[in-house]
Amino acid sequence: MRKRKRVRSAGCRNVLWSEWWIWVSKDATKPGEGQRVSYTSEPHCQITSMETGKNTEDHLKAHKMKKKILRKQVRAQHTLMRHEGIECISHATQSLVIANAGLGNGMSRHQLHRIVDNYGVVETLLMPPNKPYSFVQYESTEEAKKAFDALNGKEVTLEDFDQNIVLYCNFVEKVFWKNSVPTSLPPDLKVIENIISSEEERKMLESIDWRGDENTQTAQKTLKHRRVKHFGYEFRYDNNDVDKDNPLPGGLPEICIPFLEKCLKQGYIKHKPDQLTVNQYEPGQGIPPHIDTHSAFEDEIISLSLGSEIVMDFKHPDGHTVAVMLPRRSLLVMTGESRYLWTHGITPRKYDVIQASELGQKVGTITADVRDLTLKRRETRTSFTFRKVRRSSCNCIYPSVCDSQKGQQRQAEPSFPHNEMEASELEQQYVHKVYEEIATHFSSTRHSPWPRVVEFLRSLPEGSIVADVGCGNGKYLGINRDLYMVGCDRSKNLVDICGEKDCQAFVCDALSVPIRSGSCDACISIAVIHHFSTAERRLAAIRELARLLKPGGTALIYVWAMEQEYKNQKSKYLKEKHGSKDKEEESSTGTSQRLLDDQKHDRSSQGSARSDRLLDDSEDKGCAAKPVADSRLPVHTNRTSFHSQDMLVPWHLKGGSKKKGAVVDEASLAGCKESQELSPVFHRYYHVFREGELEAACRSLDCVRILKNYYDQGNWCVVLEKL
Ligand SMILES: O=C(O)CCC(=O)C(=O)O
Ligand SMILES: [Fe+2]
Ligand SMILES: [Zn+2]
Structure with a gap:
């Protein structure tokens, strides 16, 4: 209702959308000077x-x-x-x-x-x-x-x-806070306080010699976000597996033996660990969310926190997160569900949110009482994580995240949809849900507007009302201040990001946009329609754009092209296959594409998927995509040409979340480019368009005519006019 009103009266140019909003809301006074x-x-x-x-x-x-x-x-x-x-x-x-x-x-x-x-x-x-x-x-x-x-x-x-x-x-009206954050620990997770004395802590810390950079005996490594040393066996971050056939000389440090015996005696663990990873985190450092590879280690994983406390985030696949305080000299014990199904990670930042009253001493979830939260500066924390190397394959009850059970997992791989319901389910699972999960990371890579989209927006008359359907993080919403632009996207998290930038956007499906027919002077749909999984749904999305336009109004549509080599020219996407540097941001030239940039991530962390990936793509190495022998969707290999029009494209999620306005994260995440470690992989569904396909779909609609039809950096593009 509000949206309609806003669209209708947007003709008066000096009114900010946001101010207008408040005029129609019930607490507002009449529009006037200032107030x-x-x-x-x-x-x-x-x-x-x-x-x-x-x-x-x-x-x-x-x-x-x-x-x-x-x-x-x-x-x-x-x-x-x-x-x-x-x-x-x-x-x-x-x-x-x-x-x-x-x-x-x-x-x-x-x-x-x-x-x-x-x-x-x-x-x-x-x-x-x-x-x-x-x-x-x-x-x-x-x-x-x-x-x-x-x-x-x-x-x-x-x-x-x-x-x-x-x-x-x-x-x-009143101060209140609905505490939607779960207050209990993840199942099968324990934190035992004061497991060792200060004296034992000091000795254990002293036993680790960090001098020298790379050390073969302890496989010492300086990673982007922390230092590590391995004992017993090396854990390799390139394949996220333990080197089982090459034990490191020396085994576990002597000093750990009495400690482990105590853990066994007290029943915290049932089997004696044979592998130790010592991680050292300076303030601002962390470890990306991950599940320790099932096939590499047995069930029990214990981690001793030394030197300082820290907050560790646990996340269930359904998205809910529990922040857990690990006090100094405490032992974290992960077994069962918390070890196999939940990811754990430490957000790289300099401050943690903790309970104020018992500074640093409170075990367990952090957000239990918002009347009592504050910030605490981190100090150097050293953790001793003990695990037992697994000698047979994992037989856990979580096949969706188990690398040992990928046979079964394949059964769960999505198929090409055969009807409307399957199509909508596929998009729900492999488009909407994924964008919701990756929104923050995705947005952090979306800065540079594509030049020809900008050109289109700049060519529109002053005062035009423009809808950006599938606006993502809103990078086009502020391009031309002379327009009244409103965005919409299926992802709430992306819409929230638009809001933080003070752009107008709302959540909706591109097949049903709650904007009055014939009310827009122009629309854009950039890299959106290729996420619909049947020809009917793609056409319906174009029809919906056309519906919004007033007669004479224009729409610009971009979709990803099957042809990544056109007129003897390889697209940037293919050309950057052997590019020199992994990049986190969009190309500053502004010519790289939204989709192409996705691939930069994928390329940078190929092979780094851990057992927490949704689907296994390791078999795809070296070939572009699996042939569609059955109706299962192939997983595309990034930076290769397409061999199928319908496929899943991987997105490697980088750890941490960058929230605008949050000084804490802002400062600590600068330069966060953990590329080789622990990035969970998500898969998004795409239908890449063949030459002429988008054009033909548009021509099938009576209410529009095609003004332009072109190829731009690996995309097929049309400009339509409403008749
Ligand atoms: O620092 C910690 O406590 C956890 C380390 C960890 O999760 C790992 O090395 O896999
Ligand atoms: Fe771990
Ligand atoms: Zn498993």
Whole structure:
């Protein structure tokens, strides 16, 4: 409903979409000079000159500043609504939400307390984990008002980061937080506190000699995000397997023997480990989410935390994550489901979110109580991970993630769809779900707009209403500020990323876009329609784009081409097969394609898939794709030509997540390019178009005519006009 209204009245050019939104929402006042929400403060600074009217320059400056604060305040309201469904209200209450004062911004509980305590008695201070806002409830409305007036638009310096941020305040009905985060540990996971004494800890740490770079006896390696040493057997990160036939000389260090005996005696483990990996993490370092290869190690995996505590993230395949505090001198015991099915990893960052009251001592899940969270600076942590090398194949009950059981797994491989329902299920599993999972990583690789798409958007008349259907991270939404662009995507996580960039986008399916027929001057659909798995559905997606257009309106469509060699020219995608460097970002020339860039990742980590991949693609090495002898979809080998029009294309997920606005992650993830280790692989369904196929589909629609039809960097492209 709202969307329609927005589209309809977008003709008045000076109205920001976001401001307009607030006008139609129930707490808004009428559009007018400046004031968009009923309760605003005079920004505590720069405003005095405006009021006394000293001189016009100051007046103008103050006016601009006020407008800016208002804009940001409104943006913060939208973020809160989008993230939490919490609505800000126009009258003063006891409760404030303060944007940019969140744990995700790098604000500690301690610092925020000192700020908000200045204006009255704080009853509750909620700091949700990793979010860019906090909630504060005062004893009285008067106090909250005082805080609002003082803090809205106020610049503060983040302690520890030496960085300035500006706070923006809004009133909310009451302070609350629905704790959707699971509070129990993953099944079959234990954390045993104080397993060794400080003296034993010191001795164990001292026993590891990190001098020298690469050491054959202990297979010492400096990885991109930590140092490691192996004892007993080497664990190889190139194939994620243990070198079973070449035990390292010396076995496990003497000092570990009494410790292991204690673990056996106390029943934490049943079998004596014969392999040890010592990992050392400096603040800012981590290990990507992974499952230790099933075929390499037996069930029990134990890890001793030395030197400092750390938060480890566990993730179930259904997506839910549990952050687990591993205190110093504690033992993590992973068996059964937590060892075989859940990934574990350490996000590379300098601070962890932890419970405030028992600094560093609380075992177990972190997000149990948001009234009590804060940040804690990491220190050097050394872990001793003991495992037992497996001598026979794994027979676990989790075949979907078991490399020993890939025979059975193949049964689960998707087939070419035979009907509408199968098609929709295939897309759900191998397009929607995957983009949801990889959204953050995917978005971090999507910066450079493709030049000919930009050209199309720049050629549109000022004031045009444009829909970007399948907008991804919204990289085209801000290209031409003279347009009213709105994006939509099937992935909520990608739409959230658009929102963070202050772009207008919503979640919907490209087959059913909730925009009024004939309301758009133009549409774009870039690298989207090749994700539909039947010809009917691809045509339906084009028809839907056409429906949105008003007569004379134009649509630009890009799909991936079967022909990666055209007019005797290899596409960039093929040419970069033997490229020199793995790249995380899109080519700065801006000529590389969304799809081509996907392959850079794939190439960079081929062969690094662990047992947690969804499908096994190891058999594909050297050949482009499996022939479609049966109707099972082949898995494409990146950087090779296509041998089938329908296939699965791998995406190698890199560890960590980069959230905009989260200083903590921002700082620590800079330069994060863990390429050879532990990246889970996801597969996306694609139908690559043959020459003429897109054009023919468009021609079958009576309501459009083709204005242009061309090949651009491995894609077939058309520009349509609505008749
Ligand atoms: O540092 C840790 O505790 C875990 C290390 C780990 O998961 C591994 O080396 O596979
Ligand atoms: Fe591990
Ligand atoms: Zn297994």
